[in-house]
Amino acid sequence: MTDTKSRMIDAAVDALRRHGAAGMSFTDILQTSGAARGAIYHHFRGGKAELVAEAAARNGDQVRTALAALPPATSPARATEDFLAMVRPVIAEAAAGEGCAVAAVTVDPASAELCRIASRAFDSWTATLAASLTRAGVEPAAAGDLATMLITLLEGAQVLCRAAGTIEPFERTARAVGDLVRSHYPG
Secondary structure, X not given: OOOHHHHHHHHHHHHHHHHHHHHOOHHHHHHHHOOOOOHHHHHOOOHHHHHHHHHHHHHHHHHHHHHHXXXXXXXXXXXXXXXXXXXXXXXXXXXXXXXXXXXHOOOOOOOHHHHHHHHHHHHHHHHHHHHHHHXXXXXXXXXXXXXXXXXXXXXXXHHHHHHHOOOHHHHHHHHHHHHHHHHHOOO
């Protein structure tokens, strides 16, 4: 069974995805996690800011772990296709109103510490994806550039798809990126 603090952090990740940092409430966290009100300051002496920071860091680690678990690709195109397939359900959730918990901590209002946490998470995602692309045959500097483009696609698509209520902006971008990668890395 998951301990109370861990359940609260998981509930905060979900709340960040649905409401952002400004809209997240302790009432929702307590209700979702099943924790008692006294657990808030017992586990998070820094209050909401500490809980949000831990939730963003956890979600960043979860995404990095998922990226690291992508199957070894035999080509840059396959690596790109695998990434796009992995994130498609996330984009569908965004179209239904959920966003990225890590991105959520960078807006309204963003603190310098939360932006650093988000930046570290995005950097770890990019590095993990770049390593996969390098193993698939992309030169390391180009792999870093392509990985940055794919993470930017993921984050930007969530915003566009959430606004549109459909994954069509992602699908259009995914087709364009796939065409670009196949044309640059034939085979």
